[in-house]
Amino acid sequence: MHESIKIIILGLVSAIIFGKTVFGDELGGRLGVGFGYPSLSLKYGLSSRLLVEGKGSSGEGIQVYGGRVYYNFNPKDKIVLYAGGELDSISFNSEDEKGSGTMILGFLGAECFISERLALSADIGPGQINIADSVQSNISVSAPEWILNLGVNVYFGGKGK
Numbered sequence: 747m748h749e750s751i752k753i754i755i756l757g758l759v760s761a762i763i764f765g766k767t768v769f770g771d772e773l774g775g776r777l778g779v780g781f782g783y784p785s786l787s788l789k790y791g792l793s794s795r796l797l798v799e800g801k802g803s804s805g806e807g808i809q810v811y812g813g814r815v816y817y818n819f820n821p822k823d824k825i826v827l828y829a830g831g832e833l834d835s836i837s838f839n840s841e842d843e844k845g846s847g848t849m850i851l852g853f854l855g856a857e858c859f860i861s862e863r864l865a866l867s868a869d870i871g872p873g874q875i876n877i878a879d880s881v882q883s884n885i886s887v888s889a890p891e892w893i894l895n896l897g898v899n900v901y902f903g904g905k906g907k
Contacts, residue, residue: 773797773821773901782867782897785810789899794821807840810849824859828869836877843885847877851893865899 773791780787780801787801797816803809812834819827832851838844855869873893878886 773818775903776901777903778899778901780867780897780899782895785895785897787814787897789816794818808836808838810834810836812849826857826859827855828857829854830869832873836875838877843879844881845877845879847875849873849875849893853893853895855895857899863900865901867897867899868895870894 772794774793776791778787778789778791778799780789780799782801784805785801785803787799789797789799791797795818797818799814799816800812801814802811812832814830814832816828816830819829830853832849832853834849834851835846836849837846851871851873853869853871855867857865857867859865871893873891874888875891876886876888
């Protein structure tokens with residue numbers, strides 16, 4: 747089974763066992779664990795409208811770690827529309843190449859609370875990826891890309907809960 751599918755199934759099972767009732771207007775002070783394609787994340791609600799997230803992804807010869815900031819437009823609804831920004835650090839190491847770089851991304855998306863215990867999210871946005879090979883210092887790439895993120899978020903805890 748593909749690794750991403752295993753992670754999403756683990757997220758759904760965790761939500762059923764450990765999840766707590768949370769809707770968009772209750773995200774302030776809550777911690778969320780995200781199981782997504784292509785990453786794992788921890789999300790924290792500074793308020794019902796403003797959230798921060800640390801995320802990471804690792805694959806064959808590449809690692810990407812970074813953070814996101816979300817702004818929820820309609821936090822009182824079950825389908826919450828949001829916009830945000832992301833900044834990541836990229837490192838890669840293969841037989842022929844080794845190097846690092848950054849990615850900056852703006853995105854628009856939605857998080858749909860499908861039950862009292864979990865939410866599905868999807869967002870897309872234009873990103874700028876800049877990487878350089880550290881073995882051959884004259885090789886670098888800078889390119890715009892459209893980035894899609896899909897995930898399952900499970901929320902826990904909160905103020906006074």
